[in-house]
Amino acid sequence: MHDVLTTCVYCGCGCGVYLHEHRGRVVGSSPSRNHPVSRNNLCVKGWHLHEFIHHPARLTEPLMRKNGHLTPVSWDEALSYAARELGRIARESEGKAVGLLSSAKCTNEENYLLQKLARAVLHTNNIDHCARL
Amino acid sequence: MAGLATTFGSGAMTNSINEIENAQVMLVIGSNTSEAHPQVARRIFTAMDRGARLIVIDPRRTLLARRADIHLAIRPGTDIPLLNAMMRIILDENLADDLFIEMRTENFYGLRDMLYRLDLEETARLTGVDLAGIRAAAQLYGRAQKAVICYCLGITQHVCGTGNVQAIANLAMLTGHVEKEDTGVDPLRGQNNVQGACDMGALPNVFPSYQQVDIDDYREKFERAWHACLPSQPGLTLMEMTHGGKNGPLKAMFIMGENPVLSDPVQARVEETLDNLEFLLVADIFLTETARRAHVVLPAASFAEKTGTFTNSERRVQMVRRVIPPLGQSRTDSDIIMDLSARLGYAMDYESPAEIMEEISMLAPIYGGMQHDRLENSWGLQWPCWDRRHSGTPFLHKYYFTRGKGRFVPTVHEPPAELPDEDYPFLLITGRIYHQYHTGTMSRHSALLSREAGEALLQLHPGDGRRLGVRSGDLVRMRSRRGEVQVKAQLTETVKAGEIYTTFHFSEMPVNRLTISAKDHFSQCPEYKICAVHLEKV
Numbered sequence: 283m284h285d286v287l288t289t290c291v292y293c294g295c296g297c298g299v300y301l302h303e304h305r306g307r308v309v310g311s312s313p314s315r316n317h318p319v320s321r322n323n324l325c326v327k328g329w330h331l332h333e334f335i336h337h338p339a340r341l342t343e344p345l346m347r348k349n350g351h352l353t354p355v356s357w358d359e360a361l362s363y364a365a366r367e368l369g370r371i372a373r374e375s376e377g378k379a380v381g382l383l384s385s386a387k388c389t390n391e392e393n394y395l396l397q398k399l400a401r402a403v404l405h406t407n408n409i410d411h412c413a414r415l
Numbered sequence: 416m417a418g419l420a421t422t423f424g425s426g427a428m429t430n431s432i433n434e435i436e437n438a439q440v441m442l443v444i445g446s447n448t449s450e451a452h453p454q455v456a457r458r459i460f461t462a463m464d465r466g467a468r469l470i471v472i473d474p475r476r477t478l479l480a481r482r483a484d485i486h487l488a489i490r491p492g493t494d495i496p497l498l499n500a501m502m503r504i505i506l507d508e509n510l511a512d513d514l515f516i517e518m519r520t521e522n523f524y525g526l527r528d529m530l531y532r533l534d535l536e537e538t539a540r541l542t543g544v545d546l547a548g549i550r551a552a553a554q555l556y557g558r559a560q561k562a563v564i565c566y567c568l569g570i571t572q573h574v575c576g577t578g579n580v581q582a583i584a585n586l587a588m589l590t591g592h593v594e595k596e597d598t599g600v601d602p603l604r605g606q607n608n609v610q611g612a613c614d615m616g617a618l619p620n621v622f623p624s625y626q627q628v629d630i631d632d633y634r635e636k637f638e639r640a641w642h643a644c645l646p647s648q649p650g651l652t653l654m655e656m657t658h659g660g661k662n663g664p665l666k667a668m669f670i671m672g673e674n675p676v677l678s679d680p681v682q683a684r685v686e687e688t689l690d691n692l693e694f695l696l697v698a699d700i701f702l703t704e705t706a707r708r709a710h711v712v713l714p715a716a717s718f719a720e721k722t723g724t725f726t727n728s729e730r731r732v733q734m735v736r737r738v739i740p741p742l743g744q745s746r747t748d749s750d751i752i753m754d755l756s757a758r759l760g761y762a763m764d765y766e767s768p769a770e771i772m773e774e775i776s777m778l779a780p781i782y783g784g785m786q787h788d789r790l791e792n793s794w795g796l797q798w799p800c801w802d803r804r805h806s807g808t809p810f811l812h813k814y815y816f817t818r819g820k821g822r823f824v825p826t827v828h829e830p831p832a833e834l835p836d837e838d839y840p841f842l843l844i845t846g847r848i849y850h851q852y853h854t855g856t857m858s859r860h861s862a863l864l865s866r867e868a869g870e871a872l873l874q875l876h877p878g879d880g881r882r883l884g885v886r887s888g889d890l891v892r893m894r895s896r897r898g899e900v901q902v903k904a905q906l907t908e909t910v911k912a913g914e915i916y917t918t919f920h921f922s923e924m925p926v927n928r929l930t931i932s933a934k935d936h937f938s939q940c941p942e943y944k945i946c947a948v949h950l951e952k953v
Contacts, residue, residue, distance in 0.1 A: 286738040289725045291718040294604030295454040296727025301738045325453035333861035341714035342743025364711045365758035367694040371667040381656040381665045384617035385672030386606035389723025391771040392748040393615035402643035403761040407619050407650030411612045414940035
């Protein structure tokens with residue numbers, strides 16, 4: 283079992299929280315004692331932060347719509363189809379008909395990459411996220 | 416954020432969360448802090464233990480409002496008149512900080528002239544709060560040496576959201592309650608990394624670090640760094656993308672970790688828009704209501720399965736660390752984006768998130784000194800952090816505002832887009848509760864959180880309940896001009912008669928079928944806090 287210090291993924295407070303790992307599973311969470319925001323304290327969502335990670339409903343394979351149903355496919359098939367469609371529509375519309383929504387749940391690095399993908403690759407500024415919701 | 420950008424020059428919390436506990440007076444407006452930001456509420460309670468006074472402006476008697484020295488149970492949508500009235504009283508009673516106004520601000524006369532034309536009695540009537548209460552709040556806030564204002568989406572989710580924020584900024588500048596430690600204006604960010612997503616330029620008009628896409632110098636800088644030709648026209652905002660309808664501007668969308676079907680107003684419109692796309696790609700950790708409509712769904716890794724950084728509400732950039740490898744075949748979002756980009760003919764070869772951060776720190780000045788090795792060995796750094804020797808910025812606007820001088824922007828009352836009438840007599844407010852979070856993608860998959868708060872409840876005043884023959888636990892049908900839902904009633908004096916409150920966490924009760932698409936003209940923030948509905952017992 284080992285503990286990893288990380289940052290809570292719920293509200294904007296940004297508590298420091300330890301996730302407890304045991305045999306490949308995240309089994310618990312507890313507050314960081316000296317973190318400037320959490321100071322040895324978490325709210326109910328923080329104490330139960332680990333619970334959704336191994337939920338059986340987690341998506342574990344790529345899905346593609348075939349005959350109206352989402353069907354498991356390989357990463358290669360899903361991504362090459364996605365790249366073809368996004369690329370085609372971006373090219374045909376010069377970027378105007380493509381839109382991307384990024385997420386406050388994703389890291390800074392991922393948000394940076396997504397807006398880079400939008401601007402440098404798909405040539406569109408149609409990128410936004412849920413800041414206003 | 417547009418509101419603070421036009422007045423202070425920078426749209427973020429001016430203080431750190433810990434500074435709140437040293438304040439003498441706290442003004443909380445449009446924030447249910449104890450449920451939505453528990454750590455901030457904890458600082459507020461600590462400050463009260465140390466003798467600080469609390470003013471809460473909220474239509475509901477929230478937990479915080481019950482403990483406040485002054486609670487102004489405002490009529491929803493009348494924040495501007497209330498704040499203007501407070502400012503007028505501060506002027507009349509000579510509580511303004513003349514030196515601060517003279518040295519650090521501009522356009523004071525514009526504000527003063529507007530305030531002197533104000534009829535105080537009339538304004539108080541508009542807000543539904545008695546003038547004595549407003550006067551007491553103004554005196555308390557005006558006389559304090561250290562005072563903070565905390566606000567949240569109760570301020571911004573109105574058609575006049577930007578105006579509301581500007582009014583708050585005016586009040587703070589009028590009394591000199593900015594630029595100091597333990598004193599300032601603090602917009603509380605609702606989600607773990609909203610601040611970071613904004614900082615990173617996941618916005619239609621700016622590159623990372625708020626460098627506008629339509630300013631040639633900035634664009635050329637990014638073109639050189641990225642070796643690509645970049646578009647100069649600002650793009651579409653979220654609502655323009657998700658509310659296009661059948662003949663909307665978009666044919667393809669890539670949605671990463673969001674659930675607009677539940678989170679955006681007027682659900683039917685969002686569904687119509689998404690269903691009419693030629694191609695919809697969704698990456699998420701669960702099969703959300705949005706993912707169900709996609710052509711391709713990619714399994715993403717959760718925060719416990721990746722390394723990177725989040726930026727919290729007080730601008731603190733901190734590490735997120737990988738605990739376990741991605742579950743099943745899932746992959747991190749950065750992996751997905753890099754693979755997709757390569758297939759689109761543009762190589763993004765980053766060996767690690769640390770390398771991505773290196774690139775960010777070179778292009779985004781406020782992140783200039785943020786590298787993973789520095790963040791690893793500290794509790795994070797607060798931006799602006801200009802270079803590797805800079806130790807971060809706990810509070811903003813010391814000595815001068817980001818935009819130079821703070822600007823007073825006089826604002827006047829703008830009525831909500833839809834108010835109750837004979838057919839739709841109740842005013843519906845939407846928001847969050849303690850145990851659940853946003854569209855529930857994470858929190859509803861947590862056993863305990865769902866046990867404690869497993870279904871949506873509609874807060875209804877007991878008087879209204881008696882009149883409609885509704886008791887706690889009864890099912891009521893709630894209908895607006897846009898749709899209807901059924902929900903269980905909870906009689907409580909938290910809400911006033913004629914006003915009702917519920918949450919948007921539950922897909923079984925998608926309250927955004929009812930909400931209105933009216934939005935703030937500047938910030939594009941939808942008016943979730945006010946729409947008119949009709950109620951009846953099922």
